Amino acid sequence: MFTWPKGLLQLVLLHTAWKMGSGQLHYSVLEESQRGTFVGRIAQDLGLEVSDLVPRMFGMLSKGEKDYFEVNMQNGILFVDSRIDREELCAKNADCVVHLEVIVEKPLRFFHVEVEIKDINDNAPIFSEREQILSISELVTSSTQFPLKGASDADIGTNALLAYKLSPNNHFILDSGADEDESKSVVLVLKIPLDREESPVHHLVLTATDGGEPKLSGTVQLVIHVLDVNDNPPIFNQSLYRIKLLENTASGTLVINLNATDLDKGINREISYFFSDNLPFLFTKIFSINSDTGEIRVIGKLDYEDTKFYELQIVAEDKGSSPLSGHCKVLIEVLDMNDNIPEVSLNSLSVPLPEDSTPGTVIAIISASDKDSGTSGQVNSFLWPTGLPFKLESTFKNYYSLIVVAPLDREQVAEYRIVVTVQDQGVPPLSSSISLLVPISDINDNAPAFTQPSYTVFVKENNPPGAHIFTVSASDPDVAENALITYWIDEKLWPLSSYISVHSESGKLYALQPLDYEELKLLEFQVRAKDAGLPSLCGNVTVQVFVMDENDNAPAVSGSSEDNLILLVVPVMPGHIVGKIHALDADSGYNAWLSYELVEESSVPWVVGRYSGEVSTKYSLDETEEGKIQSVLVLVKDHGKPELSATATLGVSLVTSAHAIKTDIHLPRSGESFMPLVDSINIYLIIAICSVSSLFLLAILIYMALRCHCKAKETMVYGPGTATLVCANEVGSWSYSNRHSHILAGVSSEAGVKSDLMIFSPNVPVFANSGDLRNGTEMPPDSAKEVSFLVLAFLTFIQNHISMVSV
Structure with missing residues (x-):
């Protein structure tokens, strides 16, 4: 017969057991059968041809340590190969079976054979x-x-x-x-x-x-x-005593006080109590007996789970010269009590748990057991803390599944610490717990979000190319690549690649070229943020870039005064208006607010209006000044920092008669910057002054009424999302050029010329004139300054009209 290597055969058996299935035969044989004893025709019973046993590599292996059987490869008979002692093999077990594993190849088949060893009477008492x-x-x-x-x-x-x-x-x-x-x-x-x-x-x-x-x-x-002599043995009042004790009874507890009597007298009736020699040694470690009194006490630990029943054989022996003895039995039943804490163990745990796990997903398998019996061995389980999106569900006896019962959100709770407690139903109940840590893994379920819906950025013009002007920042509560954000400018609405760029990782905005307030006042675009998750999610924010004006344009005097000569008829009274200087500044705001002054004011008989540009006489001029041509040099300055300036020259000549003026004066050409005045005032000038004054007073009254009404209703608040009034804080006027300016935003807009009043709604805090941040604080306008500004503005307007009428 072919003999398989034991290790190889075990591997083959394990591999083929599930694949090929198994057959099973059952034989029986008497123990102590001689070698060669017939057991069964195994080849025939397995449906194998005897001639195929060798070619198909028939093999057999015993699961025990010894091979008791062999197969005859010539006839396919299973026979006894060595001596079988059932008592040595199975001791007192009623069922004694030897398991054999049979395997053949080509095709590969696997069989299980059981040989029952029957007992014979081969052992004497x-x-x-x-x-x-x-x-x-x-x-x-x-x-x-x-x-x-x-x-x-x-x-x-x-x-x-x-x-x-x-x-x-x-x-x-x-x-x-x-x-x-x-x-x-x-x-x-x-x-x-x-x-x-x-x-x-x-x-x-x-x-x-x-x-x-x-x-x-x-x-x-x-x-x-x-x-001889001692002829009465001790006698117990009953031959059998039944006692019930709770397990874990304290050491020293009295079990029973035995009492035996002896009819003899004297020393022959004195009795000693002791355990029978047949008592197992272990029992003497649990119980003790007082040889004089017969008291049996607990000296060890009673454990229901170890031993439920004790049988104590007691001997009572008198002290006679020929001692006599009596016997009884004490049967002690140990009663179970709830003294074993339930045991809980984790069999499997699947973590981390994806936050999109559906209700019903099994996280862990937990087992629980209790060594006690009855209700003390029945356990209940529950979770702590309560309100978790999990629950325990009993699958089969003493096994529980921890499952998801509610949606999870890692951004709300990144991990759960769960305490699983099992408690028995004993009195008092006992419990034990295990702690589980269930981390929640992230999925890309949150789009990048900016801290505010839009940003307003103020950038001074003439910035260097590539200057960092602002940083946008978006946050994503996800983690890892789901929170890795990249930025870009959405140019679908308006191409801005030549003006602004954004760093894809940091969100820093850069101005790619110098900005010119006189050409561009506002850039409005969207910055988009995208995470690196799959699929990726996006967020966007609107950015408004306001270009702030700098004093980079000097005042320009329109026309030239050097070729123009003003003739005055003498005498001339003090305060007589000679002419008016007109200058323009391409900047805006304070940078375009112009003031006028004479270069050498102390040595000339002329004065110039600081904000009007009107040149008038300082004192009377008479015939002694006739024929002299005097040059008036006027300095025009803006209010920027640093200040920029320009100069204008006005020529004045005195004559003695108005006829000379009519013959010598030439009219100013179109575009010249001054308006010569005549000495006589006609009726039209008086009418014009009265009309303009009336209109001015009416406008003042209407304006004050409207201001009181608006002030009663609401106040202007500076801060994000509110309108901001931008104007001068000193009395004066602004002069602007007619240069074309525009705004780049989501839609194109027609650019207009500058006006003296501009209102816009920025989305960042606005700085007040003092430079302090006034965010969300009421700043009531200074009514006195506004009224003064309007008064001077109207006076300037009247003087301009007087000059025009005078001409």
Whole structure:
């Protein structure tokens, strides 16, 4: 027969068991069968041809440590190969089976064979001692019982069923009936009282015979010494005591106080109590007996889970010269109590848990057990803290599944610490817990979000190319690549690549070229932020870039005064207006607010209006000044930082008659910057002044009424999202050029010329004139300054009209 290597065959069996299925045969054979004993026709029973056993590499392996069987490869018969001792193989087990594994190849098949080993009566009863010695007083009455040590048989069933027989005698018989506790015992019963004078020693033979075929037996010598004088043994008030004790009963607790009586007197009635020699040694570690009082106490630990029942055999012996003894049994039943904490263990845990896990997803498998019995061994489980999106669900006995019951959001809770507690139903209940950490893994479910819906940025013009002007920042509550943000400018609405760029990682905005307020006032665009998740999510924000004016344009005087000569008829009174200087500044705001002054004011008879540009006489001029041409040099400055300026020259000549003016003066050309005045005022000038003054007063009254009404209704608040009024904080006027300016935004808009009043709505805090941030704080306008500004503005307007009318 081909012999498979044991290790290889085990691997092949494991591999093919699930793949090929298995067959099963059952044989039986008697133990101690001789080598070669026929067991079965295994090849035929497995449906194999005998001629195929060798080619198909028939092999057999025993699961035990020893090979008891062999297969004849010539005829396919299974036979006994070595001696089989059922008692050595299976001890007292009723079922004794040897498992064989059979495998053949081409095609590969696997079979399981069981051979039952049947018991034969090959073991004789054995006594633990060769001789048992008894001492019996001659005065012991009939029917007195003396327990004997029985025999044991290694066989099972009827082969181990023992019957006892006593050698023939006149005094003793055997009683092998059942006690109250239904345990078999051998009791020697005195039939006829003994007489020491007749026979001081009796030698008997006790024979134990089993129920097998053929019957086997064993013997023990009984040596009975007959004692004199002390003829009454101690007697217990009952032969069997039943006691119930709770487990974990405290050491020193009294179990029972035994009481035996002896009818003798003196020392012959004094009794000592002790455990029988048949008592297992372990019991003496749990219980103790007081030899004088008969008290049995607990000295060890009672554990229901270890031992539920104790049988104590007690001997009461008197102290006579020939001591007599009495016997009883104490049966102690241990009652279970809730003294074992439930055990909980984690069998499996699937973490991290995706935040999009659906309700019903199983996270962990948990098992629980309790060694107690009854309700003390039944457990309940629950979770802490309450309100978690999880629950425990019982799958089968003592196993629970931790499952998801509600949607998860990692951005709200990144991980859960769960305490699983199991509690039994005992009194008082006991519990144990395990702690689980369930981290939640991220999915890309949050789009990048900016801190505010829009940004307003103020950038001074003439910035260097590539200057960093602002940084936009978006946040994404996701993690890892789901929170990795890139930025870009959305140019679908308006191409801005030549003006602004954004760094894709930092969100920094750069001005790619110098900005010119006179050409471009506003850039409005959208910055988009996209994360790196799959799929990626986007967010956007609107950015408004306001270009702030700098004083980069000097005032320009329109026309030239050097070729123009103003003739005045003398005498001239002080305060007489000679002409007016007109200048323009391409800047705006304070940078375009112009003021006028004379270069050498102390040495000339002229004065110039600081904000009007009107040149007038400082004192009277008479004929002594006639014929002299005087040059008036006027300096025009803006209010920027640093200040920029320009100069204008006005020529004045005095004549003695108006006829000379008519013949010599030439009219100013178109575009010149001054308006010559005549000495006489006609009626049209008076009418014009009255009309303009009336209109001015009416406008002032209407304006004050509207201001009071608006002030009562609401106040202007500076801050994000509110209108901001931009104007001068000093009395004066602004002069602007007619240069074309525009705004780049989401839609194109027609650019207009600059006006003296501009209102816009920025989305960032606005700085007040003092430079302090006034965000969300009421700043009521200075009514006195506004009125003064309007008054001077209207006076300037009147003077302009007077000049025009005078011409």
